[in-house]
Amino acid sequence: MENQFFVDSEFLSPAALEKKHRLETDPSSRTNHMEYMPGMEVIESDICSKVMSQMDNYDYTIYTARDVRAALDHDVCTIEDFKALLSPAAEPFLEEMAQRAQRETGKHFGNTVYLFTPLYIANYCENYCVYCGFNCYNHINRMKLSMEQIEHEMKVIADSGMEEILILTGESRAQSDVQYIGEACRLARKYFRMVGLEIYPVNTDEYRYLHECGADYVTVFQETYDTDKYESLHLLGHKRIWPYRFDAQERALRGGMRGVAFSALLGLSDFRRDALASALHVFYLQRKYPHAEMSLSCPRLRPIINNDKISPMDVGEKQLCQVICAYRIFLPFVGITVSSRESASFRNGIVKIAATKVSAGVSTGIGDHESKYSGKETDGVKGDEQFEIDDGRSLDTMYQDMADEGLQPVLNDYVYV
Amino acid sequence: MLNDDKLIIGGHEFQSRFILGSGKYSMKLIESAIRDAGAEIITLAVRRANTKEQENILDYIPEGVTLLPNTSGARNAEEAVRIARLARELGCGNFVKIEIMRDTKYLLPDNQETIKATEILAREGFVVMPYMYPDLNAARDMVNAGAATIMPLASPIGSNKGLATRDFIQILIDEIDLPIIVDAGIGRPSQACEAMEMGAAAIMANTALATAGDLPLMASAFRQAIEAGRKAYLSGLGRVLTRGAAASDPLTGFLRD
Numbered sequence: 001m002e003n004q005f006f007v008d009s010e011f012l013s014p015a016a017l018e019k020k021h022r023l024e025t026d027p028s029s030r031t032n033h034m035e036y037m038p039g040m041e042v043i044e045s046d047i048c049s050k051v052m053s054q055m056d057n058y059d060y061t062i063y064t065a066r067d068v069r070a071a072l073d074h075d076v077c078t079i080e081d082f083k084a085l086l087s088p089a090a091e092p093f094l095e096e097m098a099q100r101a102q103r104e105t106g107k108h109f110g111n112t113v114y115l116f117t118p119l120y121i122a123n124y125c126e127n128y129c130v131y132c133g134f135n136c137y138n139h140i141n142r143m144k145l146s147m148e149q150i151e152h153e154m155k156v157i158a159d160s161g162m163e164e165i166l167i168l169t170g171e172s173r174a175q176s177d178v179q180y181i182g183e184a185c186r187l188a189r190k191y192f193r194m195v196g197l198e199i200y201p202v203n204t205d206e207y208r209y210l211h212e213c214g215a216d217y218v219t220v221f222q223e224t225y226d227t228d229k230y231e232s233l234h235l236l237g238h239k240r241i242w243p244y245r246f247d248a249q250e251r252a253l254r255g256g257m258r259g260v261a262f263s264a265l266l267g268l269s270d271f272r273r274d275a276l277a278s279a280l281h282v283f284y285l286q287r288k289y290p291h292a293e294m295s296l297s298c299p300r301l302r303p304i305i306n307n308d309k310i311s312p313m314d315v316g317e318k319q320l321c322q323v324i325c326a327y328r329i330f331l332p333f334v335g336i337t338v339s340s341r342e343s344a345s346f347r348n349g350i351v352k353i354a355a356t357k358v359s360a361g362v363s364t365g366i367g368d369h370e371s372k373y374s375g376k377e378t379d380g381v382k383g384d385e386q387f388e389i390d391d392g393r394s395l396d397t398m399y400q401d402m403a404d405e406g407l408q409p410v411l412n413d414y415v416y417v
Numbered sequence: 418m419l420n421d422d423k424l425i426i427g428g429h430e431f432q433s434r435f436i437l438g439s440g441k442y443s444m445k446l447i448e449s450a451i452r453d454a455g456a457e458i459i460t461l462a463v464r465r466a467n468t469k470e471q472e473n474i475l476d477y478i479p480e481g482v483t484l485l486p487n488t489s490g491a492r493n494a495e496e497a498v499r500i501a502r503l504a505r506e507l508g509c510g511n512f513v514k515i516e517i518m519r520d521t522k523y524l525l526p527d528n529q530e531t532i533k534a535t536e537i538l539a540r541e542g543f544v545v546m547p548y549m550y551p552d553l554n555a556a557r558d559m560v561n562a563g564a565a566t567i568m569p570l571a572s573p574i575g576s577n578k579g580l581a582t583r584d585f586i587q588i589l590i591d592e593i594d595l596p597i598i599v600d601a602g603i604g605r606p607s608q609a610c611e612a613m614e615m616g617a618a619a620i621m622a623n624t625a626l627a628t629a630g631d632l633p634l635m636a637s638a639f640r641q642a643i644e645a646g647r648k649a650y651l652s653g654l655g656r657v658l659t660r661g662a663a664a665s666d667p668l669t670g671f672l673r674d
Contacts, residue, residue: 103628106624106627106628107575107576107577107624107628108575110623110624110627110628111627286521286522290519290520290521290522291492291518291519291520291521292521293521294521333521333522333523333524410465412464412465413462413464413465414464414490415463415464415490415500415503417490417491417492417495417496417499417500
């Protein structure tokens with residue numbers, strides 16, 4: 001059964017409803033998702049064609065147990081080996097894959113695990129991405145924090161002991177422009193040792209500006225590398241332009257960012273092909289920019305406000321674990337982040353195998369850290385969440401739990417240079 | 418004999434020839450690792466030390482152990498110099514291990530940038546210990562730039578693959594008058610022992626211990642292997658016969674004078 005993404009709100013005007021329905025049902029009413037919009041920078045790059053030709057030719061049904069065994073025997077995991085490890089033929093080898101992944105993680109990261117927290121500063125969005133709680137047709141409490149409110153949130157988070165922060169916004173240039181985000185980065189550098197960004201994709205000069213403001217790491221989720229599927233899920237707005245999003249990490253690196261993070265949202269399309277493309281996106285970009293730090297996230301679809309039926313479909317925990325182990329074996333040097341979308345028990349297990357970074361003290365809402373951290377209700381208006389989280393552990397609890405798992409929790413591994 | 422056999426780096430004397438890396442394991446294990454490995458020098462990534470963390474690594478370093486801050490995270494000489502200065506400000510002393518990587522996959526050191534950083538930091542009074550790819554020309558440049566030791570890698574960091582660069586490290590040992598400290602890639606005590614037999618002045622290891630089942634036990638195994646290798650080197654290794662047996666009747670026996 002497919003996910004049922006379309007939900008109508010009684011608060012939409014008849015005209016808005018009609019437009020929404022037309023977008024949903026009539027593909028000809030939608031713009032060309034492969035055509036850049038005015039103002040979007042086009043860069044010369046061969047990364048996309050390399051990734052896509054591999055993904056287009058990937059038939060995971062041809063791989064056998066023999067290919068998987070060979071892949072596990074090889075010292076260096078080739079692209080072909082990686083394809084075998086992502087295939088259904090590898091499912092019976094999950095334990096072997098986990099053991100190999102654990103060894104690779106140990107060599108590159110020892111037993112450290114990094115902790116961070118996201119800070120959503122605005123949830124306005126101009127896009128209609130049918131699976132996302134922030135989508136412009138979803139009736140939620142919208143909010144954009146002022147600089148004073150952002151600073152308050154940051155103080156609350158910093159007081160909890162957190163040293164790394166990831167600043168997020170909904171994808172609205174009109175409501176949350178680059179200047180606004182830049183000012184938030186400057187504030188964040190006062191309170192945190194490391195500042196990352198997860199915002200709408202921008203041009204190289206804008207990444208350079210944000211880097212100068214103190215951001216050093218850029219995360220952009222491609223959601224799905226299947227362009228046809230992407231078109232059917234991102235019906236309206238800047239985000240609809242698939243190739244502009246694909247080149248975001250490369251623009252960020254050209255703008256001086258130290259590191260970039262990647263991901264497909266598993267469950268949107270064929271997860272094996274999306275996992276292949278995500279890892280190859282990292283692989284080819286790393287060859288072109290060998291100094292850059294790279295990391296992969298592995299989010300699965302989650303329920304959202306007004307639609308609690310969204311699920312990760314065929315990506316169960318075993319499949320997710322297989323993908324993460326395959327990532328680790330193919331890209332032993334890459335950071336792997338597992339978010340609070342996953343359960344505490346899954347995260348406790350996966351950090352011992354392959355994940356190197358987990359979030360803690362998470363809220364995906366706007367302006368609610370004080371009430372969430374202190375447990376007391378505050379007067380201020382709050383913005384609604386992007387999606388439901390599963391693992392709600394605080395920093396202290398996470399720190400202790402990771403230590404109890406025999407790991408070394410690390411709050412900062414960064415020095416601005 | 419071993420009591421007089423000191424490792425001297427930048428005028429500082431050390432009894433132990435084991436340098437412990439600290440990046441990959443739990444702080445609580447550091448103290449015991451120092452004790453069981455007998456290490457007198459422990460490295461410290463400045464990017465990890467620069468933290469408000471509840472558990473600061475500095476709290477776990479016993480008195481009398483020399484801190485060796487490293488510049489990991491630096492991608493060029495300029496960044497390494499800045500990190501080294503930050504280390505001094507943080508109270509980590511004058512020692513610095515230069516690590517400059519422009520490659521996040523293998524973390525191979527950039528010799529050219531390392532030479533530049535060595536020159537600047539040596540001039541500023543640091544005891545400079547450059548981590549490098551074992552290249553004789555680069556090593557000579559580092560010596561001329563004021564390095565206190567040379568730290569060639571044995572194999573890629575974290576790989577535990579041992580002395581993949583054996584012959585080139587031997588050349589450095591033979592040709593460079595500073596202590597040669599083998600750093601990165603040493604995965605077992607036997608490999609550490611072999612490097613010491615070759616004449617290495619000391620061994621640095623981290624992953625080999627971090628990934629061991631029993632860290633303190635592995636630390637003491639390294640200590641013994643390094644001491645054994647050092648004794649073998651000092652005693653002068655016996656002749657190695659590479660092919661067949663030695664002829665009892667010399668081939669040159671016919672020569673008259």
